[in-house]
Amino acid sequence: MSALIDLFSVAAIGAGLFFFFAGTVGLLRFPDSLTRLHALSKADNLGLGLVVLGLIPRAENPLAALKLLVVWALVLLSGASTAQLIGRALRRGRK
């Protein structure tokens, strides 16, 4: 059973790594700022989300797992709002 949990953790964290890598490549390769913003928010939310998903079965008590979810929710909310603010700054031409 614990091997299955480890396998799930490895798979989820591996997928999280992939999305971090994809976001970073997108940040470096995309032509203009808005597309980079798109790539960045994918890496933020999905990469961290999958890492958290991989860590949840390893949490000792449900409270620690809840703390993981709280960290991810905070990053989701702050990432979404800052992406909107960056988009607004870009639209106003204030690079």
Add this chain to the structure above:
Amino acid sequence: MDEFLLSAAGVIIATVAVGLVRILRGPDDVDRLMAVQLLGTGGIAALLLTAYATRVPGVDDVALGLALLAAFATMAFLNHLDAGQGDASQGGSEP
């Protein structure tokens, strides 16, 4: 399994470090801001992985704190970007 978590944290930090090249190359301030935000999120993911690999108490709280501060740093920079023109000045906020 713990070695895998630590190596995953290392890979995330390396990926984000490559993403920092955008700061050197980035034509606009907003692109540099995105690289810093990606560094924040990568840092949070690495902190969480290290917390669960080394089982040191309190490291996941550091990740929660970093999640909060990364959001504030981004918003402070964007507010500074709008300080000269736009609603920040009409809003009567102190220079």
